[in-house]
Amino acid sequence: MKHCCAALLLMMTTLATAQNGNKPAYWLGKSVGKLPMLAYGLGDDRLGGAKMGYIDTGILLKVVDSAHDLYKVQLSQYHSAYLEKQYISKDTALKQKPFYLLNSWSTRGNDAEMVDLLALSMDEKLPYKSWMEIAPA
Numbered sequence: 001m002k003h004c005c006a007a008l009l010l011m012m013t014t015l016a017t018a019q020n021g022n023k024p025a026y027w028l029g030k031s032v033g034k035l036p037m038l039a040y041g042l043g044d045d046r047l048g049g050a051k052m053g054y055i056d057t058g059i060l061l062k063v064v065d066s067a068h069d070l071y072k073v074q075l076s077q078y079h080s081a082y083l084e085k086q087y088i089s090k091d092t093a094l095k096q097k098p099f100y101l102l103n104s105w106s107t108r109g110n111d112a113e114m115v116d117l118l119a120l121s122m123d124e125k126l127p128y129k130s131w132m133e134i135a136p137a
Contacts, residue, residue, distance in 0.1 A: 025064065026062050026063055026064045026074070027062075027063050027090060027092075028060065028061070028062060028063070028090075028091060028094040028095075028096055029060075029061050029063055029088045029089050029090045029091055029094070030058050030059065030060060030061065030088070030089050030091055030094070031055050031056065031057055031058060031059040031061060031083070031087055031088060031089075032057060032058075032087055032088065032089045033057065033086070033087045034057070035054040035055070035056065035057075036054065036055055036083055036084065036087035037051055037052075037053075037054055037083075037084075038051070038052040038053055038054065038055055038073075038075075038081040038082070038083055039051060039052055039070075039081060039082045039083070040052050040081065040082070041082060042067055042068070042070060042082060043070075043082070049082065052081050053129070055083070055127065056125065058125050059125045059126065059127055060094065060096075060124050060125060060126055060127075061073045061083070061088060061127065062074045062096065063088060063090075064080065066085075067082075069084060069085050069086075070082045070083065070084060070085065071083050071084075071085055071088055073088075073127075075127040076127070097124075100122060100123065100124060100126060101122075102120055102121065102122055103121040103122060103123065104120075104121045105118070105119065105120050105121065106118075106119045107119075
């Protein structure tokens with residue numbers, strides 16, 4: 001009986017693996033809507049989820065999981081966030097590249113307004129993090 005159960009379990013595991021095949025454990029989509037909010041977690045506490053920030057429209061997103069009305073998106077190798085499902089449009093035509101390079105970049109300074117600008121040009125709009133420092137030392 002033990003051998004029969006072990007053989008059956010092995011066969012079921014093999015069948016489940018074969019059905020999954022080479023299908024990746026993620027899919028790609030783009031952000032839609034006006035500045036969708038990224039959250040650190042599912043927001044299950046009584047005050048809602050902690051806001052990570054906002055993301056622009058048309059950003060390429062790697063969706064790795066789903067929970068309730070949220071998708072878990074991988075922002076980088078070690079960072080992920082949660083985004084409402086209504087703000088992601090699945091696109092099967094998208095293909096993830098192994099790496100992305102800058103096409104061009106430029107910097108400008110404006111002494112009158114005391115502002116520094118950095119512009120980056122890429123083939124695809126990727127997740128990014130930005131911040132502003134008031135009067136940096």
